[in-house]
Amino acid sequence: MDLNKIILSDEARKELVNDRRWLHAHPEEGWCEFETTWFIVRRLRSLGLEVLAGIDVIEPDAVMGRNEALVLAAQQRAIEHGVPKEFLESLSGYTGAMAILRTGRPGPVTALRFDIDALPIEETDDPQHEANAGHFRSQNPGFSHACGHDGHAAIGLALCRWLSENREQLKGTVKILFQPAEEGVRGAAAMAAKGIVDDVDWFAGGHIGCSAKLGDVGVSHFGYLATTKFDLEFFGQSAAAGSPEKGRSALMCAAAACLSLGSLPGHSQGITRVQIGKFISGTGRNIIADHAYM
Numbered sequence: 483m484d485l486n487k488i489i490l491s492d493e494a495r496k497e498l499v500n501d502r503r504w505l506h507a508h509p510e511e512g513w514c515e516f517e518t519t520w521f522i523v524r525r526l527r528s529l530g531l532e533v534l535a536g537i538d539v540i541e542p543d544a545v546m547g548r549n550e551a552l553v554l555a556a557q558q559r560a561i562e563h564g565v566p567k568e569f570l571e572s573l574s575g576y577t578g579a580m581a582i583l584r585t586g587r588p589g590p591v592t593a594l595r596f597d598i599d600a601l602p603i604e605e606t607d608d609p610q611h612e613a614n615a616g617h618f619r620s621q622n623p624g625f626s627h628a629c630g631h632d633g634h635a636a637i638g639l640a641l642c643r644w645l646s647e648n649r650e651q652l653k654g655t656v657k658i659l660f661q662p663a664e665e666g667v668r669g670a671a672a673m674a675a676k677g678i679v680d681d682v683d684w685f686a687g688g689h690i691g692c693s694a695k696l697g698d699v700g701v702s703h704f705g706y707l708a709t710t711k712f713d714l715e716f717f718g719q720s721a722a723a724g725s726p727e728k729g730r731s732a733l734m735c736a737a738a739a740c741l742s743l744g745s746l747p748g749h750s751q752g753i754t755r756v757q758i759g760k761f762i763s764g765t766g767r768n769i770i771a772d773h774a775y776m
């Protein structure tokens with residue numbers, strides 16, 4: 483099809499702006515995006531798209547960094563804000579959604595990913611701030627869409643609308659993923675582990691950035707901003723500090739590994755970065771540490 487035809491109608495553009503502002507006013511932390519998921523699912527259904535959500539797009543065994551207390555509080559808040567109980571139950575405690583458009587015509591499976599979570603950052607009180615001036619600032623104290631995922635989710639919905647309106651001109655299958663918990667890189671693995679993208683031929687994700695001018699799109703090779711996280715554990719043998727030869731210090735070993743990793747690129751100009759963000763070891767100052775964790 484003619485790529486020049488991929489433009490939004492004025493009405494769709496208005497809806498995109500309104501969606502982004504609603505999402506901006508309702509920021510939810512990773513794995514807590516229950517209101518956000520309801521907002522997205524309701525819209526996707528109204529567009530006549532096949533929709534999966536919650537437990538149907540998330541593999542619990544692959545979930546990282548989910549705080550149960552925050553999740554329960556978020557579910558409660560969602561109910562108070564009018565999200566139907568039956569919908570929350572259908573999610574089985576997990577957020578996120580996927581829209582599927584099957585054109586019925588042969589063609590590749592294309593997937594596009596949009597993240598939906600917010601950050602635990604208080605939004606500024608500066609009256610010049612667009613969200614304050616425009617009256618759509620965060621209504622969730624302590625949280626805000628400081629990373630632009632409100633924009634991502636709104637773009638995803640606008641795309642879904644476009645796909646739905648233009649389905650007769652398309653072929654193959656399109657999957658649009660609304661991924662929870664991007665911050666801390668926690669959510670993608672659980673969606674992948676569910677198997678919902680196993681059949682995908684082409685996959686793309688994106689992020690709004692401040693280094694591009696309005697209207698600019700930067701395209702990168704695969705792996706951009708991809709990260710992998712490791713928990714490293716060291717096991718040694720404890721002994722009194724006075725006779726260290728009777729022990730094996732996991733702390734010393736981990737410290738050596740930590741410093742060695744520090745010799746790998748640790749700045750943002752290269753293509754790779756390695757960091758140890760946390761180091762825990764030792765039980766007492768006069769005891770050889772038998773365990774270390776980084």
Ligand SMILES: [Zn+2]
Pocket residue numbers: 629630631664689
């Ligand atoms: Zn982000």
